[in-house]
Amino acid sequence: MELALSPEDAAFRDDVRAFIKDNYPAEMRVPNPETDLSKEQMLLWHRILHEKGWIAPLWPKEHGGPGWSITRRFIFERETTRAGTMPPLAFSVTMVGPVIYTFGNETQRQKFLPRILSGEDWWCQGYSEPGSGSDLATVRTKAVRDGDHYIVNGHKTWTTLAQHADWIFCLVRTDPAAKPQSGISFLLIDMKSPGVTVRPIITIDGSHEVNDVFLENVRVPVENLIGEENKGWTYAKFLLGNERTSMAGIGRSTRYIEKLKKIVKAELPEDDPAHLEFIRDIARVELDVLALEATELRVVGQLARGIDPGPAASLFKIRGTEIFQDITELIHRAIGNYGLAIREHPASANRFMPGPDYGHTASEKYLNSRKLSIYGGSNEIQRNIIAKAVLGL
Amino acid sequence: MDIQFTEEQELLRSSVQRLLRDQYDFDARRKIVASEEGFSRKQWESFAELGLLAAPISEEAGGLGGGLLSTMIIMQEFGRHLVVEPFVETVMLAGGLLERAGSEEQKQCFIPDIIAGKTIWALAWTEKASRFDLANVATIARRDGQDYILTGEKTAVIAAPWADYLIVSARTSGQRRDRGGVSLFVVDRRAAGIELRSFKTIDGRRAAEINLRDVKGELLGKGGEGVTALEACRDRAIGALCAEAVGGMAELNAATLEYSKTRKQFGVTIGSFQVLQHRMVDMFIAHQEALSLMQHLNLSLSNDEAGVSRLASGAKSKIGYAGKFIADQAVQLHGGMGMTDELNVGHYFKRISSINIQFGDPAFHVLRYAQLDAAA
Incomplete structure (x- = not known):
């Protein structure tokens, strides 16, 4: 599906395409960037985008954004x-950045925003706790005022890439006496502070993405x-709203469907009855993507005319993640017996990976993407949001 | 990027809405369906007066030149009101085929009467063994001077009992499932040799089994290229049927939501139960996606984009499954009331079920979508 673009916007699209082609670092093209790259490697593209002025599309120009229209x-x-x-x-660019320029003071803006844009500071998110998942307002990590300081004690969990982080919000x-939502504050903590400990959590795909973060005095x-x-809940909700709108993941789903088609073609002869079943399943998930993409275009068109979809945007999180889970499951099914194997990771420690190259990340992707319907506000919570805010239930 | 409707299009929508609100409420429809003919000539006249029967037809052919976006608008509203009059059959199928494949003489002869609301048409392409395959044609047409003589059987032809004319597909050469060798013919429905056995459809329409024995027919379009013409015709019809389905889905969702906020059990409204809230959210999402895809299809159809036939199949399938899901859940959430003939919900259920059969069910179209991809 292509957009009907003005000549200027079409030229912009061509610029973006050419820039990616000429500048995206070859060493970042690994089977699974999220788990296979070092911190320094992950930051290569960040720095290139920063230099170009394209690192923070969402940000207003005065804070270092490119000043693009919604269409761009x-x-x-x-x-x-x-x-x-x-x-x-x-966590840096989409989440804490906008909170700082929207609700922070001038000193905080000047201290933190340039370092977010340049990639000098790596941020992680201290939201969830062992007892506070979907019911985030029950967080128990305590901050007690002591002169010019807060003394913070608590346990944050599912903290993505905290092992690389310089700061945690x-x-x-x-x-503690107020109602749950009213007694929360939004605090920025230097990860090098004494009393901060990071402990890895290994997930079912064998990777180390998330962590426990302990805060002791x-x-x-x-x-x-x-x-x-005590106004932190307002800022937290603002941040979650930013998180949800970009979750349709059309580009990623489209790429993985192409990959799936190639694998099915290579793995299954056309006279195999299972071939027909795959063909049908692929067509259905392809149509799911197409319908979501058409919906996204409809909403972008409305946004450009000043109509905000509001909480209905939760549907992009719901469908985008469900669809990608379906695709990764189909890929895992398509590689047949090799779906038993999993690549080298802290947990599996496999030195040898059997089967064709195209199947090497199928198991881990299938396993890892189970998280999608859980994080960023579980899909059940998203349905609660639409039920309440859109349907009026 | 999305459809920004023109002032004319908005005007068309509001005038159709006004007409249907004033004249086509659920009770009025019930009386129409129960009448002898099963449709209302009076309504048909008001559609003609409002210009709906001329809307998609080009200005050269005497129409208003509104194209397929105008029928999309009309069909969405027809879907909301469960309109039973043969608009798709007469204007979109027959009108579309006559306009695109007909000779100048045929256009002048037939199209003005369609626009004026004077004639009703039906398209007879289905046969006992054909299922959804346009090329699977056993009816034979043999040349006889200037005319052709048709013999065979057509099945489940919607609107045939009302029709003044039929467009019939028949084989002029080749074997039963060959793509080539099928031609289209205009047949006077009252011609000698035609025998109709009429029946009622689940959604309140009239259809017929048609027996043709040495019936005179007039060739429409190029001989042997009927399947190509029918495929394009089916694509357009799918655009219209999807719009109709999306209109019905919107009504079902609104009715279900409203009911869930008033119906009480265990001392609370049933809409307070999370399991039903999430169901209705999924119905909401299914409708949003169907609406987007339906608009995308009709835009692509009106721009005559490459690959639009594959897209039509994709949309028919995706929107078909979405409609089925919404209709199922609307009946389920209405409980016993959803089963009654008295409530409109079951009638939307039946219309969506019919749409899912017409021109191919979702399972047929998802495979066609997949196979056209493999062929590309």
Whole structure:
């Protein structure tokens, strides 16, 4: 599906395409960038985009954004995902950045924003706790005022890529007596502070993406509080809203369907009855992507005319993740017996990976993408949001 | 990027809405369906007066030149009101074929009467063994001077009992499943040798089994190229039927949501149960996706884009499954009331079920979508 673009926007699209082709680092083209690259390698593309001024499409110009229209932001998103480039770290650029320029003070903006844009600071998200998943407002990590500092004690979990992080933005309880949503503050904590410990969590795909983060008597300067004390829930919700809108993942799904078709072609002779079943399943998931893409285009068109879809955007998170899970499952099924094997990772420690190259990441992708319907507000929570805010139930 | 409707198109939508709101509520429809003919000549006249029967037909042929976006708008509203009059059969199928394949003489002879609402048409392509295959034609047409003589059987031809004319596919050469060798013919429905056995369809329409024995027919379009013409005709019809289905889905979702907010069990409204809330969210999403894909299809059809036939199959399948899901759940959430003839919900269920059969079911079209990809 192609967009009807003005000549200027079409030229912009061609620029983006050419820029990716000429500049995307070859060493980032690995089977599974999220788990196969070192921190330094992950930051290569970030730095190139920063130099070009394209690192933060969402940000207003005065804070270092490129000042693009909604259409151009969409074109950029579409071209980069189609080309399969690794997106810049979302926790820095998409999440904490907008919170800082929207709710932070001038000192905080000047201190943190340039370092987010340049990639000098790597951020992670201190939201979930062992007892607070979907019910995030029950966070128990405590911050107690002590002169010019808060003393923070608690346990954050599912913290993605905390092993690389320089900073963590945390939801902490500053008023234990208030109602759950009213006693929360939004605090920025230096990961090098004494009392911060990171412990890896290995997931079912064998990879190390997420962590436990323990905070024991960590002293955090009061100047690292965002906005007002006890108003953190407002900032947290704002941030989650940003997270959800870019989750349709059309480009990624489209790339994986192409991969799936190649594998089915190579693995299954046409006279195999299973071939027909795959053909049908592929067509159905392809149509799922097409319908979601058409919906995305409809919403982008509306946005460009000033109509905000609001909470209905949760449907992109729901369908985008369900569809990608279906695709990774089909790929895993398509490689047949080799679906038993899993690549080298901390947990499997496989030195030898059997079967054709195209199947080497199928198992881990299939396993890893089970997370998609859980994180960023589980799909059940997203359905609650639509039920309440769109359907009025 | 999305469809930004023109002022004219918005005007068309609001005038169709007004007409149907004033004259075509559920009780009015019930009386129409129960009448002897099963459709309303009076309604048909008001459609003609409003210009709906001329909407998609080109200005050269005497129409309003609104193209397929105008029929998309009309069909969405028809879907909301469960309109039973043979608009698709007469205007989209017959009108479309006459306009694209007909000779100048045929166009002048037939199209003005369609626009004026004076004639009703039906398209007879299905046969006992054909299922959804346009090329599977056993009816034979043999040359007889200027005319052709048709013999064979056609099945489940919607609107045939009302029709003044039929467009019939028949084989002029080749074997039964050959793509080539099928031609289209205009047949006077009252011609000698035609025998009709009429029946009612599940969605309140009238259809017929047709027996043709040495019936005179007039060639429409190039001989032997009927399947190609029918395929393009089916694509357009799919665009219209998908729009109709999406209109019906919107009504079902609205009715179900409303019901869930008023119906009480265990002392609370059933809409307060999370399992039903999530079901209705999935119905909402299914409708949103179907609406987007339906608009995308009709835009592509009106721009005559490459690969649009594959897209039509894809949309017919995806929207068919979505419609089935919404209709199933609307009946389920209405409980026993959903089963009653009295409530409109079951009638939307039946219309969506019929749409899912017409011109191929979702399973047929998903495979066609896949196979056209492999062929590309």
